[in-house]
Amino acid sequence: MIRARGTRVVSVLEARRAAVREALHAALAAAVSAGDLPTVEVPAQVAVGEPRDRSHGDLSANLAMLLAGPSGRKGRDVAAILLRHLETGRIPGCARAEVAGPGFLNFFLEPGWLSPVVQEVLAAGDAYGRSDCGGSRRILVEFVSANPTGPLNVVNCRAAAFGDALIRCLRAIGYVAEAEYYVNDAGGQVRKLGLSLEARLRQLRGEAAQVPEGGYPGAYLEDVARAYADAHGDAVLREPEDVRVATLAEYAVEHLLAEQRAVLERFRVSFDHFVRETAIREHGAPERVVERLVQLGRTQERDGALWLCTKASNEDNDDRVLRKRDGSFTYRVPDIAYHAEKFDRGYDRLIDIYGQDHHGEVPAVRLALQWLGYPVERLEVLLTQMVRLVRDGRDAGRVSKRGGNFIAMRDFLDDVGVDPARYFFLMRTIDTHMDFDIDLARSQTQDNPVYYVQYAHARICSILRQAGAAGIPGVPAAVLDHPAEALLCHCLATYPAEVRAAAEGRAPHRLTAYLRTTAERFHTFYVQCRVIGEEPARAAARLALCQATRQVLASALGLLGVSAPERM
RNA sequence: GCGCCCGUAGCUCAGCUGGAUCAGAGCGGCCGACUUCUAAUCGGCGGGUCGGAGGUUCGAGUCCUCCCGGGCGCGCCA
Structure with missing residues (x-):
């Protein structure tokens, strides 16, 4: 591990990328001063990525293609010029570099160059993958918020898994994220x-x-x-x-509500706040919201009702009623008041997770809040798509909160189990209209991908137990240069970026994909590389790799709220 | 009619912030591997004009426009 600029820890992957970037900048400067390239502005973002195909090298840069336009040359030609001026000696362990495809510069590093990541992981411990990108900014995530008029169902289950995993991810990268449940206990x-x-x-x-x-x-x-x-x-x-x-x-x-909370708790979803509509109504907040909207000229009396004039904004396709003819408010008034109250609590960002069947309400709430002077750009509304139930390979009806055809979340968890249920929902983006195969869910024992990942974790634990008994130390005593080792190291090295992408992209499903790849690479490693019985230095290094892999698997599973069993 | 979402292999789905080295995974099908750290595993084979047509670009599954198909909304219900 390399320490740079005070206490900031730079991983071997970051350090090597930076070296490539610096070497490229130097090559560009040399090429320009030699007259091989015209003076061009250096692009701010020179991507140094890792090619999927290993035959394309270990690191890859797109600089030449970015310069193709401004310099009036073809990407391949620019790449060739840069390569001529490139001092690969500036990049530690760089065996060679070459031009490929439309102008990529590919860098080949020495085998095992990512080995140091194992020590990085072990030294950081549980903190590995975590960061302070969020800078302790406060985010309030509202989700589930089912009506307290019945038990939770499978759709709520999807939202619960997503919202909870998102909060765990946000916390991992340094946000102060809080979970909130809005209880419509009035009306x-x-x-x-x-x-x-x-x-x-x-x-x-x-x-x-x-x-x-x-x-x-x-x-x-x-x-x-x-x-x-x-x-x-x-x-x-x-x-x-x-x-x-x-x-x-x-x-x-x-x-x-108590039943809902109990089943959510069983699903490992906990909330920091339960906010009740009756509490929002208690001190007249809905009345004040309506008064202000009237004063702002955003309303109109019509047919004995009071309407919010949203249609004129072009963001909603109709005006919406605020106060009914009978004098009572529509549900959206306390909704607006509730969101105003959330803003008043001083969060840096508000996230709402709603079902797709509520999306029609979003424009009116946003517009009202905007007119009331709230910074609506800080309000993110994420919509989970519907779940289609499939039984015996046929459509078993759609699941909506209001449709009669639902499966209670409690029964669902009895059938499927908490780990598979969470993992299953988190494998897909919330944008997907997902098919939920009831039979598959019931029978899911070996087919479910969650077991594949958990099994990798359990397998490692088994190795650790036996290696411990054999007195093998887990230390970086040898370079991990076997292809299976290198691929696994690569997974470990990209974990922090993956966590960040999952949190910032509101996409915890990325972690399930990451887990699958990492588990797959471990299983391959397991078959190809032995730990116990190898010569001591190699055994120790591989054991350290196993420990680091176990730690990362457990960490990622933890962010999804899925258990990491030591035996299966 | 209007709005939002989706359309990628037989099935279920990935494909990150405005593109490149992106056509993938799992399941299903077929063939192989347990006297060695857990076979809930591994290796191999077959399988797709990325809904369609234009456009932008050196380059489009990805961005823009239109069209087709599906889902969900468009209550003085929540």
Whole structure:
């Protein structure tokens, strides 16, 4: 490991890239002063990447192609000129460089040049892959936020896995990220919930009550009714209607919310804040939002209702009602007030994770917030696409929060297991309309990719146990120059960048791809390279590689909230 | 009709911030490998005009336009 500029640690990969970059700049200067190239502006971003195909070298630069336009020459010609002026001696361990393709300069380094990364990983320990890119900036991530009118389902499961993994990734790169759940515990739906519970309670007493039209007919309210009766009897039924409904609605909300929290906890998803709509309404925030929007001239009275004039903005395709004819607010008013309140709490960035079926509401909320003077550019709305259920190879109906066809998250976890469920959802981008094969999920034991990765971890643990018993030290006693070792080292070296990309790109699914590649390379290494029984220096070096690989696998799995078993 | 998302191998999906050395993985199919650190593994074979057509560029799966196909929204429901 090389220390440069104070305490900043530069990895062997970064250091070698920097050396290539510097050598290229020197070559360019030499070429210009020799008159081989016209004076050109040096591009700010000279990419020094790692080619996928190993026959293309270890590092690759696109500088010549960037200069092709400005210098009026072909990329290949510029590359040849640069190569002529290039002093490969400036790059440690550089055996040769060559021109390839449309003008790439490819650099071939000595075998095993990435070996030092093993010590970097082991020295950094759990901190390897973490960074302070976020600079302790505060991010609030709101997700799941399901209505407290029923159990969570598979769609919520997708959002939960994504939001939680994203938060873990953001924290890993130095953001102060907080998880928030917004509880819609007010409004017409909650009243209907109370009425539905009342019907169930009456049914318990043998009355011929019916769950009202537009209510919640799910069987789960029968359980809630029994729980209520056990705790409080049925005296509430003799109260006046408004007291009756409010009491039962509140009970149902608390009961269902507790169930939601329990299943989320089981799914390893925890929230820092549960913010309730009733709390937002309590001090008149919705009224103030409407007043200000009226004062700002962004509203219009029409047909007895108050409308937000969003259509004129070109960002929404219709105006939206704020206050209904009956005088009550639509759900979007407390929604706007809630977002205003989130801004007021002083976060540097707000992230909302919603289902695609709510995307139509986003423009109105954004516009209202913008008009109210909030910095909406700091609000990111991420939409998770729908999940299509497939059973017996056929469409088993779409899953939406409002559709009747859903699988409860609790049952889903019983079938599939937490690790596979999390991994399964995190393998795909949230933009994908994913097919969820119920049969495959049920049978997933060996086919699920999560086991492939976990197995690599368990295999390493087995080696570590036996090597420990054999007294083999894990130290860099030899250069790791076997092709399988080199590929594995490369995975270790790119891990920090991968974590950062996952966090900043809001794309934790990148880590599942990374894990697969790393596990695959370990399995290949396992078959091709033995640890125990090799001559001592090589055994020690390979053992260190195993330790470093285990550490990175465990770290990446941890960012996804998936366990890293020591035995399987 | 309008808005958002998607269209890549038989199936399910990757392909990072405005392109290059990007056509991939897994599963399924076929053939091989357990007396040595876990075979939940490894090696090999076959498989795609990247929905279509234009455009920008030295270069497009990736960017722009249009078209086709699918999903979801477009409630004084949330």
